[in-house]
Amino acid sequence: MDSSQSVGSWRELGSHFGTAVVLAGGVLVGAVNVYLAASLLPTAVADIGGGRLYAWNMTVFLIAQVVATMLVSRTLARIGSIGSYLLGFGVFAAGSVLCAASPAMPVLLVGRGVQGLGAGLLTGLGFALIHSALPRHLWVRGSALISAMFGLGNFVGPALGGIFAQFGSWRLAFVVLALASVMLAALAPKALPSRSRSRSRTERETAPVAMRSLLLVIGAVGVVSIAGILSNTLAMAILLALALVLIWAFVRVEKRMSVRVLPSLTYRAGSALRWVYLTIALLASGVAVETFLPLFSQRLGGLPPVAAGFFGAALSLGWSVTQVVSSSARREQTVRWQQVAGPGLLAAGLAVLALLQYRGASLLVVIVWLPVLLIAGAGIGLAMPHLSVAAMASTTDKQEGEKAAAAIATVLTTSTAFGAALAGLLVNVGGPSSVSSARWLLLGFALLSALGMLTALRADGSGTHVAQGRSESEMESTAGP
Incomplete structure (x- = not known):
């Protein structure tokens, strides 16, 4: 075959x-x-x-x-x-x-x-x-x-x-x-x-508009965004916990309502679509480290502001360039491998970069930071286009397919807000030492990215493929409460 x-x-x-x-x-x-x-x-x-x-x-x-x-x-x-x-x-x-x-x-x-x-x-x-x-x-x-x-x-x-x-x-x-x-x-x-x-x-x-779901997500993103601008670590942690509660409430409401933000297939027992969205979220949240990379490049590597800004954007550059190449994959086995390997490569890159953070780093070490960042960004580019298509192709119903595609943007923007708040929290936890802050930030997001490998493996199950051959009415009839 x-x-x-x-x-x-x-x-x-x-x-x-x-x-x-x-x-x-x-x-x-x-x-x-x-x-x-x-x-x-x-x-x-x-x-x-x-x-x-x-x-x-x-x-x-x-x-x-x-x-x-x-x-x-x-x-x-x-x-x-x-x-x-x-x-x-x-x-x-x-x-x-x-x-x-x-x-x-x-x-x-x-x-x-x-x-x-x-x-x-x-x-x-x-x-x-x-x-x-x-x-x-x-x-x-x-x-x-x-x-x-x-x-x-x-x-x-x-x-x-x-x-x-x-x-x-x-x-x-x-x-x-x-x-x-x-x-x-x-x-x-x-x-x-x-x-x-x-x-x-x-x-x-x-x-119709899924008003309850909309209000819960607004609340969660608002709480996370406020957490990201606070300096008190305990207050940030409490707000992040509140945001998770609101997200949990969002999922509960979405499951029970007929009008939803995400496609109904997301909540169907055995569906892989939820794991696709989670993998996209974990990959996208990793970009939040870019906010602090210029700061650490200046403090630990002694780089001038212009060069430090370039280092901060290296992750995104690796992401963009790699997507152009990874999108050429045709074999289903290769596509699945890229979906799982992408989060792993991002996690490995961030972990290695964390180990290379120390005060007064030599020029050689600082130069090594650049390819490590490019490789880490390549992990996002390796998996992201195929994950997006997996969401779009999760159903043959045109309306639900359009909703599944549009929901990718909601997942991306929401995970960006969560990532920004979490980045601020990790940096504050590691303070006042710049080295400790950098390592907390990078290792924290390396752990999150590694979790993306697990969600990608779950997304590689049979739920999404089965859904492609079924009509929306059939999926609704077997959906859980």
């Missing part, structure tokens, strides 16, 4: 160039914005004040982003792909203009929230439209391209932000983001399907 899968070429994806540009561009502007804004904020605070609200910029953005990703399926159902993208780009551009014109920090925070809504919608649409706008055999390539935009944004964002901040032009940076959104929006009507192919007019008009 042929165990290989059909994987289109990059050249064939190029025949869908307009669609690929819109999908990838929507994710990229949001990813660039995260790190660009972080680089610009010190300059902005010096100009308009509001230093006491500094940390809330990321909190507001993350909460808004997660909320928007959870509304992707409803937005698509009501206004279709073109309307959804025009809305996403429009909201993001409006938020960017508001940020650029902000006379004070509270106004900037509102702008960041509006940006977050636009970025979350664009991120979710990027994954959802892979499912509906590209042929099945190009899903792996499309997923690799979309996922690579996160890594590219993490790499490009700080560099662009540093350039604009160097010249004191932080407002101009937000204007550039707005213009990029407008340009991509102009391309959307020509590049995307003109109508929804999966739902009738009646279904579009009555698409």
Whole structure:
């Protein structure tokens, strides 16, 4: 029996160039914005004040982003792909203009929230439209391209932000983001399907919102985001525990309600989809170490700020480059191996880097940090595109498949918020020693990444494959309470 899968070429994806540009561009502007804004904020605070609200910029953005990703399926159902993208780009551009014109920090925070809504919608649409706008055999390539935009944004964002901040032009940076959104929006009507192919007019008009689930996730992300800006370790731990309780409540509500955020297959006994999502979450949360890598590169390695920033982005660079190569895998056995080996490679890279952290490290040791970071990032790129496709292909039902694809963005943004808070907690636990903080951070996330190997093995069970051959009605009839 042929165990290989059909994987289109990059050249064939190029025949869908307009669609690929819109999908990838929507994710990229949001990813660039995260790190660009972080680089610009010190300059902005010096100009308009509001230093006491500094940390809330990321909190507001993350909460808004997660909320928007959870509304992707409803937005698509009501206004279709073109309307959804025009809305996403429009909201993001409006938020960017508001940020650029902000006379004070509270106004900037509102702008960041509006940006977050636009970025979350664009991120979710990027994954959802892979499912509906590209042929099945190009899903792996499309997923690799979309996922690579996160890594590219993490790499490009700080560099662009540093350039604009160097010249004191932080407002101009937000204007550039707005213009990029407008340009991509102009391309959307020509590049995307003109109508929804999966739902009738009646279904579009009555698409419900999973309000209880939405509120629980907002609460969990809000609590985690607040935990990430606290300095008291005990308070952070309590808030993280509260967030886990809210996530548990979210799962319980999702199981019992007919209107859900995640596909119903996620909660079906024996389904592998839940393990796919968990593996994606564990991989994505590992990127949180990038927040502190520039700091440790300067304190322990004696690197100048520019070089330290490059080291901080090396993980994302390894992620982005590797995805381009790993997406070429065709044999089913190779794909499964990559899904399991990816978290393991990330864990090994972070663990080795932890052992190489000590004060006054020699230049040779510091140089070794770079390939170790690239290898660690390669672990994410090795597995991520195939995990994304595993989620999309978990059902033959078009509506549920679209929801499964859009839910990837919700998982990614939520795990980013959890990862950021956990990174702050681990650094504080290891303090005041920089060496101890670095090791706590890296070893902590190495352990989480290693757990990703276990969830990937569970995702390699028969649940997902069985689900592919069954209709949604059959799955609902056998679902647990």
